[in-house]
Amino acid sequence: DAGITQSPRHKVTETGTPVTLRCHQTENHRYMYWYRQDPGHGLRLIHYSYGVKDTDKGEVSDGYSVSRSKTEDFLLTLESATSSQTSVYFCAISERSGRDEKLFFGSGTQLSVL
Amino acid sequence: AQSVTQLGSHVSVSEGALVLLRCNYSSSVPPYLFWYVQYPNQGLQLLLKYTSAATLVKGINGFEAEFKKSETSFHLTKPSAHMSDAAEYFCAVSGHDFQKLVFGTGTRLLVSP
Numbered sequence: 001d002a003g004i005t006q007s008p009r010h011k012v013t014e015t016g017t018p019v020t021l022r023c024h025q026t027e028n029h030r031y032m033y034w035y036r037q038d039p040g041h042g043l044r045l046i047h048y049s050y051g052v053k054d055t056d057k058g059e060v061s062d063g064y065s066v067s068r069s070k071t072e073d074f075l076l077t078l079e080s081a082t083s084s085q086t087s088v089y090f091c092a093i094s095e096r097s098g099r100d101e102k103l104f105f106g107s108g109t110q111l112s113v114l
Numbered sequence: 115a116q117s118v119t120q121l122g123s124h125v126s127v128s129e130g131a132l133v134l135l136r137c138n139y140s141s142s143v144p145p146y147l148f149w150y151v152q153y154p155n156q157g158l159q160l161l162l163k164y165t166s167a168a169t170l171v172k173g174i175n176g177f178e179a180e181f182k183k184s185e186t187s188f189h190l191t192k193p194s195a196h197m198s199d200a201a202e203y204f205c206a207v208s209g210h211d212f213q214k215l216v217f218g219t220g221t222r223l224l225v226s227p
Contacts, residue, residue, distance in 0.1 A: 041219060042204055042218050043204065043217040090158070092157075105157030105159070108156075
């Protein structure tokens, strides 16, 4: 267990409303990631962070923003949710030991946009 | 750029039978290759990874995978399936830039008694 907590675990919202998902880690890892998982697409990277206030876009970043004001928290915001953003969202951290690196995932947030 | 193709969205085996999940990759640089497993309502867990050392990689729960450069493949195998192996399995590839990890679309393994 890499000490990753995602909140909320489930969220139902309406089209056009803002939504923020939170990822919290307890082990001070530098890299954090947000993925979305959809049937037939596997996991796709939305955004990632390599330090406080340091973020970069992934493969499917349109419609999403992120913030990282503290090492332990990485927030994903949907400014105006759309039905195409209905998905399961996973946060991950990477744990590095020398040249070895592993990703650890949270339990996911199921988001439904109606 | 990297990509992976997982052949078969569903694979069914009987308990005790060989498990073979197929993954082919494309990479413009020497790849790092990974297999992850996802149990229902959980995040992904790392099964094993290839990082240019031994071509036969052993992972957790009796799984192993062999890197074959000539075939651009990294198939996952287990000699004898157990009911608890039923899950979804994802192959993934990255270059040295680990932040660009690319996942396949997944293969759901079904194990029947």
